[in-house]
Amino acid sequence: MSNAGFALDDSITVFPNPTASRITINCNTNIKSLELFDTQGRILQTVLGNQNNLDISSKPKGIYFLKINTEKGSKVEKIIKE
Numbered sequence: 001m002s003n004a005g006f007a008l009d010d011s012i013t014v015f016p017n018p019t020a021s022r023i024t025i026n027c028n029t030n031i032k033s034l035e036l037f038d039t040q041g042r043i044l045q046t047v048l049g050n051q052n053n054l055d056i057s058s059k060p061k062g063i064y065f066l067k068i069n070t071e072k073g074s075k076v077e078k079i080i081k082e
Contacts, residue, residue, distance in 0.1 A: 008073050008074070008075060010075070011027055011028035011029065011070075011072070012025060012026070012027045012068050012070070012075045012077070013025075013026045013027075014026075014066060014068075014077040014079065017077070017078075017079055017080060018079075018080035018081065018082045019056070019079070019080070019081065019082065020057065020081070020082045021055060021056065021057035022053055022054070022055050022056070022057070023053060023054045023056060023066065023079060024052060024053045025051075025052050025053065025054070025066075025068055026052070027052065027068065027070055029070045029071045029072045030050050030070060030071050031049075031050050031051060031052065031068060031069070031070050032048075032049075032050075032069045032070060032071065033046060033047060033048045033049070033069045034046070034047040034051060034054055034066060034067070034068055034069075035047075035066070035067040035069070036054065036056065036059075036064055036065070036066055036067075036079075037064065037065040037066075037067065038062075038064060038065075039062070039063055039064075039065075044059070044064070054066065056079070056081055059081055060081070061081050061082060062080075062081055063078065063079070063080055063081075064078075064079040064080075064081060065077070065078055065079065066079050
């Protein structure tokens with residue numbers, strides 16, 4: 001099986017987690033986009049460009065998934081909103 005076109009970027013860290021408002025993404029490469037999903041896989045928010053933070057203060061408490069797309073690949077992080 002081939003993973004052509006897909007790479008995992010292990011240089012990404014997301015903090016603080018859990019958070020009540022803002023998430024900061026620490027990454028060694030340029031971020032292309034951020035996508036916030038709910039537990040059903042619905043896209044709630046998309047941010048294009050090299051953004052290293054995301055404000056989720058308006059979202060209800062719960063579990064979310066943040067997909068970080070970079071020049072090296074992508075990574076999905078589980079986010080807990082308090």
